[in-house]
Amino acid sequence: MEVCHGSVQRAVDSHEIQPGKVRYQDFLDWVMHPTCPPAEGRKVILLLGPSASGKSTVSPKLAEQLGIPKITTHDLLRAAVALGSAVGRQVEGIMKRGGTVPDPLLMQLIHARVRLRDCSSGFVLDGFPETLNQAKLLDALLAESGDAVTAALFLDVSEEKLHARKMGRWTHKPSGRSYHITWAPPQSLGPGQVPCEANMRDDVTGEVLMAAEGCHPDEHKQELAHYCQEASSISTHYGSRGRRVLANGSPNDVWQAFQGVLSHFKTRQC
Secondary structure, three states: OHHHHHHHHHHHHHHHHOOOOOOHHHHHHHHHOOOOOOOOOOEEEEEEOOOOOOHHHHHHHHHHHHOOOEEOHHHHHHHHHHHOOHHHHHHHHHHHOOOOOOHHHHHHHHHHHOOOHHHOOEEEEEOOOOOHHHHHHHHHHHHOOOOOOOEEEEEEOOHHHHHHHHHOEEEEOOOOEEEEOOOEOOOOOOOOOOOOOOOOEOOOOOOEOEEOOOOOHHHHHHHHHHHHHHHHHHHHHHHHHEEEEEOOOOHHHHHHHHHHHHHHHHHHOO
16 A cells, blocks of 8 residues: 555645645656555545635644645645646646636546545545535545545634635735734734735745735625525535534634534544
């Protein structure tokens, strides 16, 4: 097993250390030849919520506490495009046209990723599934290895709080890391400083962050309504495995709320 996963795991490890710099052949092997099945009975945690709900803040902590990796489709797509693989070229073409990457292509990448060694105990899916159809496709994929979703955790944030968070978001485009001028500022932003390119720098690379574009209140309402509709269907689909976590407070408050939810699933030994 170790031999099978070696080159593939190096691709993932190098991607974590240096975003976007993954060996092409390793990634190609990862996508086209995932021949080693994962262990059964894994922890599969879904972390869901609307844009600016705090997923990118919670997911690394969640993954660290559970001892499993976090996975985002953004990272998978970005790596595929950066490497120029066949899948990557297909994804890049779709994105350049302003299209949506189809579910079968997303599932191909997820299927390959969760077969790697670091997912042998489970993984956190950050922001996926976004639709009921994706949830059903994910269930089918997991069933192939005898797995199932352990918990679907929904971040519950008020509309006003979401809008306020969006107004102060800055992101590191190459990695997808997200910051907020009030709740999660980068280390480069000193107390009382007005955010600008000079003092908004990524904590890991030191590269300039980009301010997130604000959206019109009506657009925000429409986006949130669409999320709520899909989230309701996904929540119903997973039944007792779903839990809503109130996430209106500070990052520390939200994380404390997660402890109670996680203890519930540990007690059930899911």
